[in-house]
Amino acid sequence: MEEHKQYLNENADEQERLAAEQVMEGLQELRLQARVHEVALERAALYRRIFWRRFFLSLVALVMITGAAYLLFGKKDTTLDPSTQKQSIEQQADPSLPANQQDTPPQNTNGRKIDRPVAQLDPAERLPDPRYPAPDATSFRGEEQAGQNLKKLLNQMWYTGYPLTGLRVQEPFLKAHTNLKNRDFDAAYIELDRLESQYAQNDTLRYMKGYCLLEMGEAYEAQTYLSSLQGKHAAWEAQLQWYRGLAMLLAGEQDKALAQFRQIAARPQHPYYKQAKKAVGLLSR
Amino acid sequence: MGIIEWLAPSNPCRQFGNNERLFEALKRLDNAAILCVQTRAKPMAHKFARQYNLPSDAAEDVLNQSTLIFLRKIEDGSYQFQGHAPSTYLVEIIRRVALMQTRTQKKSHETIDNHHDLYDPDVAAAQRQQESADLVRQFLGQMGDPCETVIRLHHIDGYSDEEVVRQAWTRYTTIDSLKIKRSDCMKKLIQIAQKWRSTNNI
Numbered sequence: 001m002e003e004h005k006q007y008l009n010e011n012a013d014e015q016e017r018l019a020a021e022q023v024m025e026g027l028q029e030l031r032l033q034a035r036v037h038e039v040a041l042e043r044a045a046l047y048r049r050i051f052w053r054r055f056f057l058s059l060v061a062l063v064m065i066t067g068a069a070y071l072l073f074g075k076k077d078t079t080l081d082p083s084t085q086k087q088s089i090e091q092q093a094d095p096s097l098p099a100n101q102q103d104t105p106p107q108n109t110n111g112r113k114i115d116r117p118v119a120q121l122d123p124a125e126r127l128p129d130p131r132y133p134a135p136d137a138t139s140f141r142g143e144e145q146a147g148q149n150l151k152k153l154l155n156q157m158w159y160t161g162y163p164l165t166g167l168r169v170q171e172p173f174l175k176a177h178t179n180l181k182n183r184d185f186d187a188a189y190i191e192l193d194r195l196e197s198q199y200a201q202n203d204t205l206r207y208m209k210g211y212c213l214l215e216m217g218e219a220y221e222a223q224t225y226l227s228s229l230q231g232k233h234a235a236w237e238a239q240l241q242w243y244r245g246l247a248m249l250l251a252g253e254q255d256k257a258l259a260q261f262r263q264i265a266a267r268p269q270h271p272y273y274k275q276a277k278k279a280v281g282l283l284s285r
Numbered sequence: 286m287g288i289i290e291w292l293a294p295s296n297p298c299r300q301f302g303n304n305e306r307l308f309e310a311l312k313r314l315d316n317a318a319i320l321c322v323q324t325r326a327k328p329m330a331h332k333f334a335r336q337y338n339l340p341s342d343a344a345e346d347v348l349n350q351s352t353l354i355f356l357r358k359i360e361d362g363s364y365q366f367q368g369h370a371p372s373t374y375l376v377e378i379i380r381r382v383a384l385m386q387t388r389t390q391k392k393s394h395e396t397i398d399n400h401h402d403l404y405d406p407d408v409a410a411a412q413r414q415q416e417s418a419d420l421v422r423q424f425l426g427q428m429g430d431p432c433e434t435v436i437r438l439h440h441i442d443g444y445s446d447e448e449v450v451r452q453a454w455t456r457y458t459t460i461d462s463l464k465i466k467r468s469d470c471m472k473k474l475i476q477i478a479q480k481w482r483s484t485n486n487i
Contacts, residue, residue, distance in 0.1 A: 015479055020478075026414075029414040043327075
């Protein structure tokens with residue numbers, strides 16, 4: 001700041017000196033005010049920045065805590081209770097469902113921990129055990145030991161289920177349909193046998209009866225009905241192929257059954273691909 | 286401003302290491318130094334404002350007014366560095382300014398006779414200086430450019446003559462011509478002030 005005296009005339013009187021002092025005081029005040037005003041603006045900007053930084057950091061902390069909480073507790077929440085797990089396994093075991101609906105994560109059916117990616121699992125590991133056992137041994141003929149072995153083998157691959165894939169059941173087959181759903185195969189057979197006199201060439205009846213005979217352990221008769229439908233209904237074809245293979249195996253025709261299963265196992269898109277892979281694996285031992 | 290700088294903790298006092306360096310920066314009217322002492326004193330300004338029942342937005346006014354008094358005291362030498370934190374002295378000024386504002390508020394509701402003890406020399410000086418500043422602002426407006434700009438750049442904004450010439454903020458291309466013009470303008474300003482004082486019998 002320059003001294004005010006340099007702006008005064010040589011013969012400056014008291015009034016001029018006082019006026020100069022007032023001007024310099026005013027200028028000094030304006031200078032300080034300007035500086036304080038500048039700093040006030042800087043301070044406001046600083047507090048805005050502090051506010052937004054705290055807000056941002058709080059947000060980040062919240063996201064991290066939420067993420068950590070999800071990782072810690074979220075996985076526990078997704079664990080199924082035993083009843084739900086059982087239901088899930090049953091749904092998977094139902095081959096009447098398309099294969100893509102069965103492609104759920106592998107179930108630990110043996111109590112062993114599966115720690116490999118799903119793609120690396122053997123088909124047998126991806127599949128739960130069949131929901132129902134194969135028909136009783138009364139259907140088997142021949143040697144007792146061979147019959148027991150076959151029964152054991154069939155139990156591992158008896159992936160059957162009702163309703164049948166692609167089958168639309170209407171009157172007069174609803175009663176038999178209900179019996180099959182309830183797995184009352186004897187009652188279903190009697191009803192279907194009664195209806196057959198009227199609807200002998202009906203494909204729905206023939207499919208229902210072929211399945212009914214298969215579940216009753218009547219392998220040859222089942223094959224007859226199931227084979228008669230071959231190539232007639234595209235929606236039924238995949239399941240028919242699988243059931244015909246089971247019927248062949250049930251009849252003791254292991255080579256024919258293996259060939260049938262190999263055909264299915266050669267097509268990854270086949271709804272019974274995984275079951276067929278398992279069957280081929282078991283039969284090739 | 287980069288994201289790292291934005292996220293870094295804001296401490297305007299960091300660059301001043303100790304109180305002596307802070308005081309030296311305050312003597313130079315360094316913005317960062319003023320911001321530093323204000324940041325330290327601000328919580329107390331809010332506390333006094335609450336304590337003396339001032340309006341919620343009065344704390345900022347009190348802080349700015351106190352800072353002006355504080356800087357004046359540094360400039361005229363009435364506040365000398367004695368090893369203490371400068372913000373401590375600012376807080377004391379804040380307390381007195383807040384108290385004065387409270388009394389002023391009460392005064393508006395009561396008679397003046399009951400408050401002859403209101404006089405505070407610092408606040409009275411601040412009022413006188415504010416009046417001088419208002420007058421000078423008025424005179425500068427009367428003079429107009431280039432005198433107003435030439436005086437403002439040097440005496441109010443605090444730019445050096447070298448900077449003013451380099452940035453070409455005026456029509457004067459040399460330091461000497463700028464100084465001569467400013468001297469001429471200051472003499473005119475003093476004459477206007479003298480005329481005003483004689484007109485108002487001061």
